[in-house]
Amino acid sequence: MSELLDDGVLESLLGYLPHQGAAAHREIFLGWLSDLGLKTDVQNLFITHGGQHAISIALNMVSAPGEAVLTEQFTYSGMVALSSQNGYRLHGVPGDAHGLLPEALDRAFGETGARALFATPTLQTPTATVMSSERRELIANVIKKHGAFLIEDDVYAFLFESPPIPISMLIPERSFYVSSFAKCLAPGLRIGSLVAPEPFRDRVINAIRATGWMASPIMSEVVSRLIHSGDLSRQVHAKRGAAARRNAIADRVLGNWLSPLSAAPASIAGCLFRPDGP
Secondary structure (H helix, E strand, O other), rough: HHHHHHHHHHHHHOOOEEEEEEOOOOOOOHHHHOOOOOOOOOOEEEEHHHHHHHHHHHHHOOOOOOEEEEEEEEOOOOHHHHHHHHOOOOEEEEOOOOOOOOHHHHHHHHOOOOOEEEEEOOOOOOOEEEEEEEHHHHHHHHHOOOOOEEEEEEEOOOHOOOOOOHHHHHHHOOOOOOOEEOOOHHHHHHOOEEEEHHHHHHHHHHHHHHHHOOOOOHHHHHHHHHHOOOOOHHHHHHHHHHHHHHHHHHHHHOOOOHHHOOOOOOOOOOEEEEOOOO
16 A cells, blocks of 8 residues: 555546456456466456455346356355345255266256356365366356356465366356455455456446446555565465465364365365264
8 A cells, every 4th residue: 555655656546447447457357367277358357346246246147036046055155145135046056075966957957947057166165175177067068058157256266276277268158257355365355356258248347337336446456566566476375375284283183073075275165064973
């Protein structure tokens, strides 16, 4: 923040900037997402008030109140809050140690008429499962088969040196990719991003305008500078190490109680306990 004052850029950040975020900020964010395995055009990237705001906008693009929305059987609490607020009917889909079961997802689309799946393939909350690459391809095929859309929450990908390829890269025309700087930096920044299919571009811009006008340009500038300086990368490496150390302690102390679903060494997403533990 002191750098912003010293560089004389604060005044330029206090006015009305583009709803989707300043072009310079989006270019820097695009580089960060590229390191996570997400390649896209900057015109399809939008800066949001955190990941929750991005999820809300994406759901509004492809679902309506009263409609079913598919999720993992154990899902993110923010999705439960959105469902309560907007009237979505959440329908949990079973999974295993490799993530969602394709056959169960296929059946759920057919039975519910849902048009959208919300999923966290990498370090799912709360089970900490990581979907295998083979499973990601099968899930993408099911989504395409039903003409549905994926809302992919990838906020924990930064915990991997080489993150799994997002499902959104397999079906970019049918996917909304959500990322956030809450977990890798700090939730108080309230900065996230949404990558949407090109045909939704104008609608997403209007949705940001309608629900907050624009994400804070000052906070976007802070995040951009942290990315550019390498400070974000240093923070990420420190968090990976801390997560691995804490998980090692949990495995040592609670090993007989922890489910094998929580095997990812750098997970901070959570874990399930064995119902048949000692």
